[in-house]
Amino acid sequence: MGWWGDWPHAEETAMNIGQAAAATGVTAKRIRYYEQIGLIEPAGRTDAGYRHFGERDLHTLRFIQSARRLGFSMPKISNLLALWRDQNRSSADVKRLAKEHVAELEQKIAELQSMVDTLKHLSHKCSGDARPDCPIIAGFEGDPS
Amino acid sequence: MGWWGDWPHAEETAMNIGQAAAATGVTAKRIRYYEQIGLIEPAGRTDAGYRHFGERDLHTLRFIQSARRLGFSMPKISNLLALWRDQNRSSADVKRLAKEHVAELEQKIAELQSMVDTLKHLSHKCSGDARPDCPIIAGFEGDPS
DNA sequence: CTTGACCTTCCCATAATGGGAGGGTTTACC
DNA sequence: GGTAAACCCTCCCATTATGGGAAGGTCAAG
Numbered sequence: 001m002g003w004w005g006d007w008p009h010a011e012e013t014a015m016n017i018g019q020a021a022a023a024t025g026v027t028a029k030r031i032r033y034y035e036q037i038g039l040i041e042p043a044g045r046t047d048a049g050y051r052h053f054g055e056r057d058l059h060t061l062r063f064i065q066s067a068r069r070l071g072f073s074m075p076k077i078s079n080l081l082a083l084w085r086d087q088n089r090s091s092a093d094v095k096r097l098a099k100e101h102v103a104e105l106e107q108k109i110a111e112l113q114s115m116v117d118t119l120k121h122l123s124h125k126c127s128g129d130a131r132p133d134c135p136i137i138a139g140f141e142g143d144p145s
Numbered sequence: 146m147g148w149w150g151d152w153p154h155a156e157e158t159a160m161n162i163g164q165a166a167a168a169t170g171v172t173a174k175r176i177r178y179y180e181q182i183g184l185i186e187p188a189g190r191t192d193a194g195y196r197h198f199g200e201r202d203l204h205t206l207r208f209i210q211s212a213r214r215l216g217f218s219m220p221k222i223s224n225l226l227a228l229w230r231d232q233n234r235s236s237a238d239v240k241r242l243a244k245e246h247v248a249e250l251e252q253k254i255a256e257l258q259s260m261v262d263t264l265k266h267l268s269h270k271c272s273g274d275a276r277p278d279c280p281i282i283a284g285f286e287g288d289p290s
Numbered sequence: 291c292t293t294g295a296c297c298t299t300c301c302c303a304t305a306a307t308g309g310g311a312g313g314g315t316t317t318a319c320c
Numbered sequence: 321g322g323t324a325a326a327c328c329c330t331c332c333c334a335t336t337a338t339g340g341g342a343a344g345g346t347c348a349a350g
Contacts, residue, residue: 018296025289028297029339037337048346050297065289071260074337084282091279095271098281102264109257115216116250119243126240134236136243137229144170144210163327173328174308182306193315195328219306 013055017043020053024061031061039064039078071105158200162188165198169206179209184223216250 017028026034031051034040040060043051053061063084067077079097083089118139125135162173171179176196179185185205188196198206208229212222224242228234263284270280 016297027338030337032299033338046346048297049299050346059286062287062289063285066285066287068337069260069289070264071257080282080285084285087277089277089279089282090275091271091277091281092273092275094279094281095268095273098264098268098271102261102268105257105261105264109254109261112216112250112254112257115214116247116254119215119247119250123240123243123247126236126243128237128240130235130237132232132234132236134234134239136236136239137225137234140208140211140225140229141204142207142211144207144214161328172307175306177330178307191315193328194330195315213306 013058014052015054015058017051017053020058020061023058025065026061034061034064037074039074039081070101072101076101158203159197160199160203162196162198165203165206168203170210171206176206179206182219184209184219184226215246217246221246 015023017031020026021028021031031040031043035042035051040057043053043057046052060081063081064077067080072080076097080094083094083097119136122136122139127133160168162176165171166173166176176185176188180187180196185202188198188202190196205226208226209222212225217225221242225239228239228242264281267281267284272278
């Protein structure tokens with residue numbers, strides 16, 4: 001258990017899940033999901049069973065949302081969160097994760113770009129009129145290997 | 146039912162699903178799946194219930210495999226197959242589908258590229274040493290909107 | 291004290307596969 | 321003819337990261 005695990009401080013804010021969603025851009029559904037898969041710690045509950053979120057929780061959710069928008073998967077975000085909370089992290093570790101992710105993104109881009117190139121090449125040779133002859137569709141008949 | 150629906154011709158080849166898979170690069174699992182979702186017509190069966198595939202079926206599977214490798218989704222491939230089999234298609238229709246798909250691919254590429262750019266920008270400012278300070282992780286704390 | 295806007299959990303659905311169990315078939319070989 | 325390996329079959333479950341919706345409890349305003 002980390003030093004940050006149980007803060008005796010009273011939370012300044014206490015939002016319910018809907019307010020937290022509005023404040024962070026993470027839908028209520030997603031917040032519950034993140035809790036379920038253990039990405040975030042279980043939120044506190046009111047007597048009635050409602051979750052409540054403090055500044056700290058909102059901060060975490062915003063962090064997740066940011067990472068999400070940069071295309072990080074849940075497992076990767078989990079790693080990033082661990083580093084984020086680790087006072088003794090080295091920036092080298094963070095940079096390495098980021099670089100690995102960039103490499104994956106660029107690989108994906110290359111694949112997509114290759115598809116685009118092939119399709120544009122085929123399209124270029126297609127008359128695009130009322131006749132049925134079409135190099136695009138003909139190109140699909142070749143060896144798919 | 147189209148003119149091509151029921152061919153009285155005897156099939157020259159009669160492969161079972163494993164051979165068809167090896168011949169087309171489409172795994173047996175995927176062939177069954179394509180049949181199940183109605184992308185391809187149900188394969189003929191032997192008395193024992195084994196599927197068998199003729200040249201025509203292999204041709205179709207190769208077509209699907211090619212389209213798949215160009216990133217087309219199942220519904221789109223379904224459209225492409227319909228055009229492929231339509232003797233009265235216009236190449237304009239094919240070209241339009243291809244162009245729409247290219248547009249989607251390029252949109253996806255742009256999103257991924259934007260992620261890459263942001264991450265590279267942040268990474269560039271990260272010392273990547275033993276110190277914990279890291280603009281990458283700090284960048285995740287900002288407004289995720 | 292009712293009504294509507296919340297919240298809760300639970301189950302289902304998505305896209306396009308892969309994995310595997312449980313059970314029949316075919317093939318090759320002795 | 322029998323046996324074992326290599327097929328095939330049909331189900332069911334898992335994946336990723338969410339959304340939708342039902343059934344039911346709760347809170348706030350009027």
